[in-house]
Amino acid sequence: MSDTSLISLPPAAEADLVRRLQARDESAMTLFYDRYSAALYGVIFRIVKAEDEAEDVLQEALVKIWHAFASYDASKGRLFTWVLNICRNLSIDKIRSRQHRVGSRTQGLDDSLTAQRQAAPTTFRPEHIGLQEITQKLVPEQRQIIDLLYFEGFTQSEVAEELNIPLGTVKTRARTAIKVLSKLIR
Amino acid sequence: MENIQAYIESGILEQYALGELSPAEQAAVEAAAARHPEVGEELAQVQQALGFYAEAHAIAPPAGLRERVLGNVMAQIAAPAANATPNPTLRADVDAVVQAPRATSAPVQPTAGEATVRPFTPAAEAPAASRSLWAMAASVALLLSLGVNALLYSRWKDASSEVVALQSEKSRFATTSQVVERQLGDLRQENQVLRSDEFKAVALAGTKTAPTAHARVLFNAATHKVFVDVRSLPALPAGKQYQLWALDKGKPVDAGVLTASTATGQGLQLMKDIASAQTFAMTVEPEGGSVNPTLSTMTVVGNI
Numbered sequence: 001m002s003d004t005s006l007i008s009l010p011p012a013a014e015a016d017l018v019r020r021l022q023a024r025d026e027s028a029m030t031l032f033y034d035r036y037s038a039a040l041y042g043v044i045f046r047i048v049k050a051e052d053e054a055e056d057v058l059q060e061a062l063v064k065i066w067h068a069f070a071s072y073d074a075s076k077g078r079l080f081t082w083v084l085n086i087c088r089n090l091s092i093d094k095i096r097s098r099q100h101r102v103g104s105r106t107q108g109l110d111d112s113l114t115a116q117r118q119a120a121p122t123t124f125r126p127e128h129i130g131l132q133e134i135t136q137k138l139v140p141e142q143r144q145i146i147d148l149l150y151f152e153g154f155t156q157s158e159v160a161e162e163l164n165i166p167l168g169t170v171k172t173r174a175r176t177a178i179k180v181l182s183k184l185i186r
Numbered sequence: 187m188e189n190i191q192a193y194i195e196s197g198i199l200e201q202y203a204l205g206e207l208s209p210a211e212q213a214a215v216e217a218a219a220a221r222h223p224e225v226g227e228e229l230a231q232v233q234q235a236l237g238f239y240a241e242a243h244a245i246a247p248p249a250g251l252r253e254r255v256l257g258n259v260m261a262q263i264a265a266p267a268a269n270a271t272p273n274p275t276l277r278a279d280v281d282a283v284v285q286a287p288r289a290t291s292a293p294v295q296p297t298a299g300e301a302t303v304r305p306f307t308p309a310a311e312a313p314a315a316s317r318s319l320w321a322m323a324a325s326v327a328l329l330l331s332l333g334v335n336a337l338l339y340s341r342w343k344d345a346s347s348e349v350v351a352l353q354s355e356k357s358r359f360a361t362t363s364q365v366v367e368r369q370l371g372d373l374r375q376e377n378q379v380l381r382s383d384e385f386k387a388v389a390l391a392g393t394k395t396a397p398t399a400h401a402r403v404l405f406n407a408a409t410h411k412v413f414v415d416v417r418s419l420p421a422l423p424a425g426k427q428y429q430l431w432a433l434d435k436g437k438p439v440d441a442g443v444l445t446a447s448t449a450t451g452q453g454l455q456l457m458k459d460i461a462s463a464q465t466f467a468m469t470v471e472p473e474g475g476s477v478n479p480t481l482s483t484m485t486v487v488g489n490i
Contacts, residue, residue, distance in 0.1 A: 029256070029260065030256060030346070031350050033259075034353075035357075037247055041246075042241075042245040059254075059258050063263060067263075076216065078233070081233045081236075092205075131242040131243065136452060139427070139446050139473065141424060141473070156197070156200075172474070175195070175197060176473075178236065181239055182231050185235065185238050
């Protein structure tokens with residue numbers, strides 16, 4: 001398996017960063033921020049869909065990551081995967097608590113579409129080459145399911161309910177979509 | 187073996203990666219990944235794919251956010267550390283300065299028993315005064331050195347953040363060139379196929395259902411490689427994909443499904459190897475393809 005994920009660090013540099021962070025080296029936090037903030041902010045923003053809240057969540061996540069570093073186990077997965085999950089979970093908690101207040105589940109879908117339109121890049125950014133490729137290679141149904149699962153925090157059963165399709169179909173489409181993404185990396 | 191494949195295909199690894207599982211279920215997946223390398227490998231791939239998806243959606247945070255967030259984070263993570271012990275030697279210096287006047291004042295205090303024998307005050311105060319002078323000088327020196335340290339620290343931090351900025355710029359360039367290189371590689375491969383004499387172009391013309399449809403198949407009979415090149419195909423209904431078939435002595439052989447980008451004519455796509463064929467045709471099938479062609483949906487067809 002290759003390690004050519006777009007902005008992830010090469011393994012040696014990642015190990016070095018992890019070592020410094022676990023040794024409570026605060027200057028490593030700046031390096032960490034500069035390396036991962038755009039990716040983390042992108043995910044957080046697409047989940048919470050508001051700039052001020054995204055900033056809060058990013059800050060909260062960074063503090064949490066700093067304190068949780070001792071429990072990060074490199075043998076269980078890449079650093080990026082680990083921090084991404086922390087950010088996703090915090091963001092999903094955020095929208096869940098909000099949705100509790102509003103009491104609506106379906107609103108998220110419309111919001112996400114507007115957010116995607118708003119977030120369309122106005123200038124050329126290399127990372128969007130990846131996005132273009134994804135848009136071309138994933139059929140719309142697959143992309144919709146991945147977005148619901150990844151950015152809306154839906155479970156597979158919730159997706160099945162929302163789209164009114166069998167759970168088996170959701171599972172197959174999710175798996176196929178993830179396979180397509182894997183192929184794009186290599 | 188059979189079980190592991192079934193486990194992988196059950197979709198539980200995707201659920202794990204998406205954070206849908208309970209802690210107990212998570213632990214079970216982690217145990218399975220540790221026990222079976224195939225499961226571990228598959229799980230890593232799923233996580234990497236989702237990470238890639240996340241990266242592709244990266245957004246540069248708004249201006250000013252970096253300073254605010256990093257500042258707050260640093261303040262929050264530095265707070266408990268400062269309360270503990272900042273720097274043992276610095277601490278000792280400060281203690282010494284603070285304690286110095288107190289220590290010197292002690293002998294000056296008259297004790298009840300020796301009331302009659304008064305110490306010669308000027309002589310006793312002189313060393314105290316000079317010691318407090320020393321203490322003041324030491325505090326000033328300490329303050330100065332702290333000031334210089336702060337200055338040097340801020341310069342060092344600036345330098346290190348510049349290095350970081352350069353590094354991230356460098357990696358961004360690397361990213362761009364990596365993507366461009368991959369696209370160039372694809373184009374080069376397409377070009378080789380298009381220019382090669384070994385590939386035979388088979389024109390596929392639209393059928394009655396889609397008279398304007400038009401595509402080409404490039405078939406290499408020696409290596410059995412098949413590429414498809416779409417000029418124009420009708421848009422697909424939701425949940426459907428185009429599937430290419432090779433007809434060998436009238437028997438249809440699956441040559442694979444067309445991705446969305448191929449179907450809209452964005453480039454060549456390498457299909458499944460075909461040993462021998464006289465005719466190629468395309469049908470509309472449910473997503474993922476069918477075992478047998480749905481002949482009523484045949485869109486284009488052409489003979490070699």
